[in-house]
Amino acid sequence: MLKENYVSFEIGKTKKIALVAHDGKKKELVEWCDRNKEELSKHFLCGTGTTARLITERTGLPVKGYNSGPLGGDQQIGAKIVEGQIDFMIFLWDPLEAQPHDPDVKALLRIAVVYDIPIANNLATADFMLHSQYMGEVYSRKVENFNKTIQDRVEKMK
Numbered sequence: 001m002l003k004e005n006y007v008s009f010e011i012g013k014t015k016k017i018a019l020v021a022h023d024g025k026k027k028e029l030v031e032w033c034d035r036n037k038e039e040l041s042k043h044f045l046c047g048t049g050t051t052a053r054l055i056t057e058r059t060g061l062p063v064k065g066y067n068s069g070p071l072g073g074d075q076q077i078g079a080k081i082v083e084g085q086i087d088f089m090i091f092l093w094d095p096l097e098a099q100p101h102d103p104d105v106k107a108l109l110r111i112a113v114v115y116d117i118p119i120a121n122n123l124a125t126a127d128f129m130l131h132s133q134y135m136g137e138v139y140s141r142k143v144e145n146f147n148k149t150i151q152d153r154v155e156k157m158k
């Protein structure tokens with residue numbers, strides 16, 4: 001039963017990492033990326049517009065930039081998660097500052113949980129993730145089998 005409701009996704013050794021930080025946390029994330037640029041350079045990096053630009057300027061690492069968060073960047077990253085294009089995310093959201101796009105922030109965090117994406121919301125977690133043995137291995141994460149869910153729902157509606 002459990003088996004048919006879940007499908008597993010294989011993640012290669014090169015991870016696709018999303019990097020996002022609110023304004024009050026950007027300096028922290030940029031400095032963390034600089035300290036860890038050797039490890040990060042082994043992976044594919046992307047991020048919301050301003051965060052991506054600042055990381056590239058400081059570290060020289062290529063970071064594919066989406067729109068700025070308040071202009072839809074969080075949603076673009078959420079869509080990439082749904083498409084299987086992101087393996088894990090470092091998202092330093094600011095617990096002390098209200099955001100105009102709070103619904104987008106929530107949506108991104110929610111969809112990352114739905115798709116079993118590891119998420120670091122602070123640098124301590126980011127450190128643990130980056131130094132995990134799984135970084136150098138192929139890893140399988142399990143997500144609900146959405147085709148099965150749709151099929152079950154369609155059956156119920158009949």
Ligand SMILES: O=C(CO)COP(=O)(O)O
Pocket residue numbers: 020021022023047048049050051052067068069070073074105
């Ligand atoms: O607002 C953000 C995440 O919610 C981040 O967007 P920027 O990187 O464009 O500032």
